[in-house]
Ligand SMILES: Nc1ncnc2c1ncn2[C@@H]1O[C@H](COP(=O)(O)OP(=O)(O)O)[C@@H](O)[C@H]1O
């Protein structure tokens with residue numbers, strides 16, 4: 241059975257039909273590309289999957305459960321992770337604390353209150369930062385990073401809690417060609433960890449890393 | 458710069474963040490020294506000890522508001538509700554049960570404040586949909602208003618006259634009248650509350666609060682149920698407000714309906730905004746600044762008449778031109794928010 245199964249998802253914004261009966265199926269361990277012109281509903285689809293809004297009609301199944309009506313925090317806990325199209329790092333926190341915040345989301349409230357995992361998670365935070373070439377920047381505020389670095393930080397954060405499915409909405413938006421190439425390299429090893437749905441405009445980028453492609457129009 | 462070289466160059470150029478000079482611990486220490494030295498320096502000036510005692514008690518209330526607003530983004534116009542109810546409870550326990558031992562009544566007051574806050578916040582925050590901050594502000598305001606009206610019409614608790622001649626706070630056979638002994642109790646309470654609050658906001662849970670203040674929506678997508686964190690902090694703030702209210706009743710020897718209404722709730726907001734919300738020391742400084750000014754100007758009849766107007770104007774200026782309050786002049790945003798990892802000492 242597929243990890244993610246979207247069936248007949250429709251989203252209406254007033255009169256506007258942002259999604260019209262979309263089906264999408266993502267298998268464990270696959271990289272799935274999502275492509276389509278501006279305004280074709282790619283972001284709307286990813287947001288419906290992550291729970292930023294509910295689809296008007298249709299159903300979403302994830303990891304064997306119906307999550308169509310679950311609030312975002314429960315979807316995140318069941319292993320869904322989203323990087324929004326618009327970067328939303330926590331600008332006034334350090335790069336380190338951004339990743340720690342993402343990582344410690346798996347801890348219980350009491351553990352957080354007594355800071356039980358602060359020491360234990362340190363190595364994981366640094367590992368995540370090194371992986372996305374941000375280790376030197378750990379003590380900088382996230383808001384001080386370049387746009388490309390912020391995108392990497394977001395991916396590092398989205399990946400930190402070990403999701404089963406990672407949703408990336410235009411992770412290379414605003415990047416230089418070189419940064420884009422590096423991003424492709426950084427994403428490739430993720431395959432062994434989780435499935436991926438990625439929105440991109442660059443077909444070459446897709447060719448290099450994706451197994452399947454869905455076109456929205 | 459060659460585009461191809463960009464990522465690695467950027468990494469090299471990434472300066473290790475300068476460790477900014479830390480001002481907060483210095484301020485905290487200075488405040489502690491002043492508060493500990495005060496009874497020695499002011500011995501013989503009983504009215505000043507009374508004033509300082511009042512300042513400390515009210516700063517507890519201001520801290521409880523700051524935990525809600527400055528740390529959790531909950532605009533509470535109802536902190537006096539927990540303060541006032543706890544104040545009535547210790548007064549009634551004194552009157553009807555003839556009991557005023559501080560080891561019993563102060564924890565009772567904290568329990569009452571905490572439970573009341575938990576009940577109100579569960580009602581306001583923990584519904585299926587996250588409420589708007591306006592809803593919460595009105596909800597807390599309405600709670601305080603309703604309580605004030607209710608108490609003002611309730612004979613058993615003295616109705617509009619309140620309760621006077623409250624049994625003195627005691628410990629064993631010792632009775633705390635005003636003066637240095639009472640001052641020592643409230644100063645101890647402040648130090649304990651401050652330490653506990655500081656520990657809370659610097660914990661990993663504090664990191665969640667810091668993230669929540671910046672982007673509440675984003676945190677839900679990390680798997681945090683933000684309303685639960687708000688509810689926890691709000692309940693803890695209720696505990697502090699309860700303690701503050703009990704001490705206030707004992708100190709004044711009187712409590713009345715206005716101690717649990719929107720008026721006093723708003724005063725707490727003002728103390729905190731004046732100091733600059735978002736650090737724990739600012740409510741203490743804000744309370745001290747306003748109450749000392751109030752005291753100095755109280756002698757001058759001409760000024761006293763206009764005092765509320767002056768206070769209003771000063772506050773307006775602070776809120777409009779110095780939104781981070783007095784403390785924002787010396788404490789950087791970076792230090793105020795702090796850092797939470799192990800690599801540097803938290804705080
Ligand atoms: N919150 C919203 N309210 C109203 N219309 C929206 C909203 N979000 C997106 N839309 C509209 O829905 C359509 C799909 O948008 P989007 O999913 O962002 O497309 P894409 O990501 O493929 O560029 C667009 O026409 C857009 O204007």
Ligand SMILES: [Mg+2]
Pocket residue numbers: 282283284325409
């Ligand atoms: Mg989009």
